[in-house]
Amino acid sequence: DVKVTQSSRYLVKRTGEKVFLECVQDMDHENMFWYRQDPGLGLRLIYFSYDVKMKEKGDIPEGYSVSREKKERFSLILESASTNQTSMYLCASSLGWTGGLYEQYFGPGTRLTVT
Protein backbone atom coordinates (compact mmCIF):
# COMPACT_ATOMS: atom_id res chain seq x y z
CA ASP A 1 0.00 0.00 0.00
CA VAL A 2 1.13 3.50 -0.79
CA LYS A 3 1.80 5.43 2.33
CA VAL A 4 2.04 9.19 2.63
CA THR A 5 2.77 10.38 6.12
CA GLN A 6 2.77 13.88 7.55
CA SER A 7 4.80 14.83 10.58
CA SER A 8 1.94 16.18 12.70
CA ARG A 9 -1.84 15.85 12.75
CA TYR A 10 -2.32 19.02 14.79
CA LEU A 11 0.00 21.98 15.22
CA VAL A 12 -0.41 25.28 17.08
CA LYS A 13 2.06 28.07 16.35
CA ARG A 14 2.35 31.74 17.16
CA THR A 15 2.28 34.58 14.64
CA GLY A 16 5.76 35.22 13.25
CA GLU A 17 7.13 31.76 13.98
CA LYS A 18 8.87 29.72 11.28
CA VAL A 19 6.88 26.54 10.68
CA PHE A 20 8.00 23.33 8.99
CA LEU A 21 5.51 20.75 7.74
CA GLU A 22 7.08 17.48 6.66
CA CYS A 23 5.75 14.88 4.25
CA VAL A 24 7.22 11.47 3.42
CA GLN A 25 6.07 8.94 0.81
CA ASP A 26 7.27 5.37 0.47
CA MET A 27 6.35 4.57 -3.15
CA ASP A 28 9.26 6.15 -5.01
CA HIS A 29 6.91 8.67 -6.62
CA GLU A 30 8.44 11.48 -8.64
CA ASN A 31 5.70 14.04 -7.92
CA MET A 32 4.82 15.56 -4.59
CA PHE A 33 2.27 18.27 -3.83
CA TRP A 34 1.24 20.57 -1.02
CA TYR A 35 -2.38 21.78 -0.81
CA ARG A 36 -4.34 23.75 1.70
CA GLN A 37 -7.99 22.96 2.34
CA ASP A 38 -10.41 25.60 3.60
CA PRO A 39 -14.21 25.47 3.98
CA GLY A 40 -15.94 26.72 0.85
CA LEU A 41 -12.68 26.94 -1.10
CA GLY A 42 -11.85 23.27 -1.56
CA LEU A 43 -8.25 22.27 -2.24
CA ARG A 44 -5.80 24.87 -3.47
CA LEU A 45 -2.35 23.92 -4.73
CA ILE A 46 0.50 25.70 -2.96
CA TYR A 47 3.58 24.06 -4.51
CA PHE A 48 4.40 21.06 -6.65
CA SER A 49 7.66 19.17 -7.11
CA TYR A 50 8.29 16.79 -9.99
CA ASP A 51 11.81 15.78 -9.03
CA VAL A 52 14.43 16.21 -6.35
CA LYS A 53 15.41 19.86 -5.96
CA MET A 54 12.74 20.87 -8.50
CA LYS A 55 9.70 22.91 -7.55
CA GLU A 56 6.90 24.76 -9.24
CA LYS A 57 4.52 27.35 -7.82
CA GLY A 58 0.91 26.44 -7.56
CA ASP A 59 -2.09 28.74 -7.27
CA ILE A 60 -1.29 30.28 -3.86
CA PRO A 61 2.48 30.20 -3.17
CA GLU A 62 2.69 33.56 -1.39
CA GLY A 63 3.98 33.22 2.16
CA TYR A 64 5.21 29.66 1.60
CA SER A 65 8.37 27.95 0.40
CA VAL A 66 9.27 24.29 -0.11
CA SER A 67 12.26 22.01 -0.01
CA ARG A 68 12.85 18.65 -1.66
CA GLU A 69 16.33 17.36 -0.93
CA LYS A 70 15.39 13.68 -1.16
CA LYS A 71 12.90 11.98 -3.43
CA GLU A 72 10.72 10.69 -0.60
CA ARG A 73 10.50 13.90 1.42
CA PHE A 74 8.79 17.21 0.64
CA SER A 75 8.74 20.01 3.19
CA LEU A 76 6.48 23.04 3.34
CA ILE A 77 7.88 26.07 5.12
CA LEU A 78 6.00 29.05 6.47
CA GLU A 79 8.76 31.63 6.88
CA SER A 80 6.72 33.84 9.22
CA ALA A 81 3.37 32.32 10.14
CA SER A 82 0.30 34.54 10.03
CA THR A 83 -3.23 33.95 11.25
CA ASN A 84 -4.54 33.71 7.68
CA GLN A 85 -2.42 30.60 7.25
CA THR A 86 -4.56 28.73 9.76
CA SER A 87 -5.80 25.83 7.67
CA MET A 88 -5.68 22.11 6.93
CA TYR A 89 -2.55 21.23 4.93
CA LEU A 90 -2.56 18.12 2.75
CA CYS A 91 0.44 16.48 1.12
CA ALA A 92 0.10 14.16 -1.88
CA SER A 93 2.33 12.15 -4.20
CA SER A 94 1.94 10.54 -7.62
CA LEU A 95 3.87 8.82 -10.38
CA GLY A 96 5.67 11.27 -12.62
CA TRP A 97 5.46 11.98 -16.33
CA THR A 98 2.05 10.39 -16.82
CA GLY A 99 0.12 13.53 -17.71
CA GLY A 100 -1.97 13.13 -14.59
CA LEU A 101 -3.36 9.79 -15.72
CA TYR A 102 -2.80 8.19 -12.35
CA GLU A 103 -4.15 9.12 -8.97
CA GLN A 104 -2.59 11.23 -6.30
CA TYR A 105 -2.13 9.60 -2.90
CA PHE A 106 -2.82 11.82 0.07
CA GLY A 107 -1.54 12.00 3.61
CA PRO A 108 -3.94 12.44 6.55
CA GLY A 109 -3.39 16.19 6.76
CA THR A 110 -1.98 18.62 9.31
CA ARG A 111 -4.39 21.02 10.94
CA LEU A 112 -2.35 24.15 11.63
CA THR A 113 -3.61 26.89 13.92
CA VAL A 114 -1.70 30.18 14.05
CA THR A 115 -2.55 32.34 17.06
Added chain:
Amino acid sequence: GDSVTQMEGPVTLSEEAFLTINCTYTATGYPSLFWYVQYPGEGLQLLLKATKADDKGSNKGFEATYRKETTSFHLEKGSVQVSDSAVYFCALSDHRDDKIIFGKGTRLHILP
Protein backbone atom coordinates in the same frame (compact mmCIF):
# COMPACT_ATOMS: atom_id res chain seq x y z
CA GLY B 1 -8.60 27.84 -17.88
CA ASP B 2 -9.74 24.37 -16.95
CA SER B 3 -12.18 24.10 -14.08
CA VAL B 4 -14.55 21.79 -12.22
CA THR B 5 -17.93 22.80 -10.82
CA GLN B 6 -19.84 20.58 -8.43
CA MET B 7 -23.03 21.01 -6.51
CA GLU B 8 -22.78 22.80 -3.22
CA GLY B 9 -23.54 20.94 -0.07
CA PRO B 10 -24.24 19.82 2.39
CA VAL B 11 -26.40 17.09 0.96
CA THR B 12 -28.44 15.23 3.58
CA LEU B 13 -30.14 11.93 2.77
CA SER B 14 -31.67 9.06 4.66
CA GLU B 15 -30.03 5.65 4.58
CA GLU B 16 -30.92 3.61 1.46
CA ALA B 17 -31.80 6.75 -0.55
CA PHE B 18 -30.54 7.30 -4.11
CA LEU B 19 -27.61 9.68 -4.40
CA THR B 20 -26.59 12.01 -7.20
CA ILE B 21 -23.83 14.59 -6.88
CA ASN B 22 -23.53 16.72 -10.00
CA CYS B 23 -20.19 17.62 -11.55
CA THR B 24 -19.48 19.54 -14.75
CA TYR B 25 -16.14 20.52 -16.17
CA THR B 26 -14.50 22.94 -18.56
CA ALA B 27 -11.39 21.75 -20.37
CA THR B 28 -9.72 21.88 -23.74
CA GLY B 29 -8.95 18.50 -25.21
CA TYR B 30 -9.85 15.23 -23.53
CA PRO B 31 -9.26 15.26 -19.79
CA SER B 32 -9.32 12.33 -17.40
CA LEU B 33 -12.00 12.65 -14.71
CA PHE B 34 -11.91 11.53 -11.09
CA TRP B 35 -14.01 11.35 -7.95
CA TYR B 36 -12.11 11.47 -4.67
CA VAL B 37 -13.62 10.93 -1.20
CA GLN B 38 -12.48 12.33 2.13
CA TYR B 39 -13.76 10.54 5.23
CA PRO B 40 -13.76 12.45 8.53
CA GLY B 41 -10.26 13.04 9.85
CA GLU B 42 -8.54 11.58 6.79
CA GLY B 43 -6.89 12.69 3.57
CA LEU B 44 -8.47 12.24 0.16
CA GLN B 45 -8.54 8.87 -1.57
CA LEU B 46 -9.49 7.97 -5.11
CA LEU B 47 -13.04 6.62 -5.42
CA LEU B 48 -13.24 6.11 -9.18
CA LYS B 49 -12.00 7.50 -12.47
CA ALA B 50 -12.69 7.55 -16.22
CA THR B 51 -10.16 8.38 -18.88
CA LYS B 52 -12.22 8.76 -22.07
CA ALA B 53 -15.71 9.65 -23.24
CA ASP B 54 -18.48 7.16 -22.36
CA ASP B 55 -16.25 5.34 -19.87
CA LYS B 56 -17.97 4.40 -16.63
CA GLY B 57 -15.96 4.38 -13.43
CA SER B 58 -17.29 2.33 -10.53
CA ASN B 59 -16.25 1.39 -7.01
CA LYS B 60 -17.98 0.53 -3.70
CA GLY B 61 -21.42 0.83 -5.35
CA PHE B 62 -20.68 4.32 -6.73
CA GLU B 63 -20.73 5.01 -10.47
CA ALA B 64 -19.98 7.93 -12.75
CA THR B 65 -20.08 8.13 -16.56
CA TYR B 66 -17.85 10.46 -18.60
CA ARG B 67 -20.28 12.44 -20.78
CA LYS B 68 -18.39 14.55 -23.29
CA GLU B 69 -21.52 15.98 -24.92
CA THR B 70 -22.68 17.49 -21.61
CA THR B 71 -19.17 17.87 -20.09
CA SER B 72 -20.39 16.07 -17.00
CA PHE B 73 -19.27 13.33 -14.61
CA HIS B 74 -22.11 12.95 -12.10
CA LEU B 75 -21.61 10.61 -9.14
CA GLU B 76 -24.45 8.17 -8.34
CA LYS B 77 -25.18 5.44 -5.83
CA GLY B 78 -28.37 3.45 -5.66
CA SER B 79 -28.58 2.99 -1.89
CA VAL B 80 -26.41 5.03 0.45
CA GLN B 81 -25.22 3.95 3.88
CA VAL B 82 -24.31 5.95 6.98
CA SER B 83 -20.69 5.02 6.30
CA ASP B 84 -20.83 6.99 3.01
CA SER B 85 -20.93 10.25 4.97
CA ALA B 86 -17.89 12.15 3.73
CA VAL B 87 -16.78 14.98 1.46
CA TYR B 88 -16.71 14.12 -2.26
CA PHE B 89 -14.45 15.92 -4.73
CA CYS B 90 -14.78 15.88 -8.50
CA ALA B 91 -11.49 16.46 -10.32
CA LEU B 92 -9.88 16.50 -13.74
CA SER B 93 -6.47 16.16 -15.32
CA ASP B 94 -5.90 17.86 -18.65
CA HIS B 95 -2.71 15.86 -19.32
CA ARG B 96 -0.54 18.94 -19.88
CA ASP B 97 1.26 18.05 -16.67
CA ASP B 98 0.74 15.84 -13.63
CA LYS B 99 -1.46 18.29 -11.75
CA ILE B 100 -5.11 17.59 -10.94
CA ILE B 101 -7.77 20.33 -10.74
CA PHE B 102 -10.25 19.76 -7.92
CA GLY B 103 -13.79 21.00 -7.42
CA LYS B 104 -14.69 22.58 -4.10
CA GLY B 105 -16.15 19.43 -2.63
CA THR B 106 -19.65 18.35 -1.59
CA ARG B 107 -20.29 17.28 1.99
CA LEU B 108 -22.68 14.32 2.27
CA HIS B 109 -24.56 13.44 5.47
CA ILE B 110 -26.44 10.14 5.64
CA LEU B 111 -29.01 9.83 8.42
CA PRO B 112 -29.77 6.39 9.90
